[in-house]
Amino acid sequence: MDIPLSKLPRRRLLSATAIASVAASISKDLHAEKPKKSKTKGTISKRQTILFQGDSITDAGRDKKNQVPNLQKSLGRGYAWMAASNLLIANPELSLNVHNRGISGNKVHQLSARWDKDCIDLKPDLVSILIGVNDIWHGLNGRYDGTVETYENDYLKLIDRTRKALPNSKLVVCEPFVLKCGAVNDKWFPEFDKYRASALKVATFNNCIFVPFQSMFDEAVKYAPPNHWAGDGVHPSFHGSSLMAHFWLNSVNIS
């Protein structure tokens, strides 16, 4: 969103009125010029629908009673909203529709159970999925008997089903991640790394875009402690969410 500086006058003695007029025209240009030259942005085209799916990290307190595309209340307060808001605000001429259907506590099989209603029926052009932390966490605390094989098989089936129902849609698989603090202790490892490897396998076998969130957070802890990014090690803070939004947009090539 660079200002076209070449268009601006270079004279020293521009009047306040002229400057205000330039400011107004630039502001207008920012949005008005784009329709002529950009009907696509990276992987996204005009009037496309984007869907974020996952668990509490994606849900992030969204209003499930009013599932209106693009509005903050319906998109929550997490990385999905932060990525969506940047995309919508930076590219109003694309007239995108962004949905969030993440639900706290979900594992892959729970996404599968509601996939027709909460994915296929929305006919998304791009589906982004972040799932996995509950698949291991609920096992660690004795609330679930699924293994990494369950996770991988369920996930492969879900992606296969999505490819068949939405053959032209782009799929994004986000790497599950944890920070080593809060609820995340040594018991998580090395098992957790197998879940990450499974997510990568799912992405690789199906030509999905892969967003390397764990690699990102592994680098992030060099600049701030783990609890800056996620207090309980699982749910990202606003800072963690902002970083995820940046990386998501970069990975999907629509920043």
Add this chain to the structure above:
Amino acid sequence: MDIPLSKLPRRRLLSATAIASVAASISKDLHAEKPKKSKTKGTISKRQTILFQGDSITDAGRDKKNQVPNLQKSLGRGYAWMAASNLLIANPELSLNVHNRGISGNKVHQLSARWDKDCIDLKPDLVSILIGVNDIWHGLNGRYDGTVETYENDYLKLIDRTRKALPNSKLVVCEPFVLKCGAVNDKWFPEFDKYRASALKVATFNNCIFVPFQSMFDEAVKYAPPNHWAGDGVHPSFHGSSLMAHFWLNSVNIS
């Protein structure tokens, strides 16, 4: 930061060990490959120094007793940190140094008073300035008698001085902004728009990169109310800061 999917095996029967190995090599690739092909990213080159300057919006609670480049505590919790952290984490091979020297309550003349120590001496390759809201606000509440002309003249002199001392540095002028809520009432207008126009004039006359924060927030209020972005209308929330970080990176072409 796309994963080089073309490098990944497509076979269905990849073992868990092989997948883990692929995961490790991808993680390595993310950082290891870049030095060969990218010693610059947009306007930034390897080992360069970036400086954020401004008032409380830039300061954002940074630790002024320990001014260590790149660390969260020294960079605060605002847009400067959010932009810096993304830049540092996404591009470790660039070995950048990012400083924050924003101080709450500052107006342009207060930046000028500390400019040698807090800008020139740091020899930044890129200086980003966000200043102006106190120049009008402190006038509105009777604590300052400067006008928009004072702001503009002080700002032009500051940039001129910077250009002379750092002839090869890139300069970024950020548009002052307010959201219409909290402390921001009708008394601010149309005067505030003159300050924005002055900032644009300062940027234009000096070939600075201009970051259109007000245009961004004017678009943002279509998706969430003003107080979502800045509770008091002046100081951005984490959501406002994240959006600013995105736009700053895009404007400076280093997202």
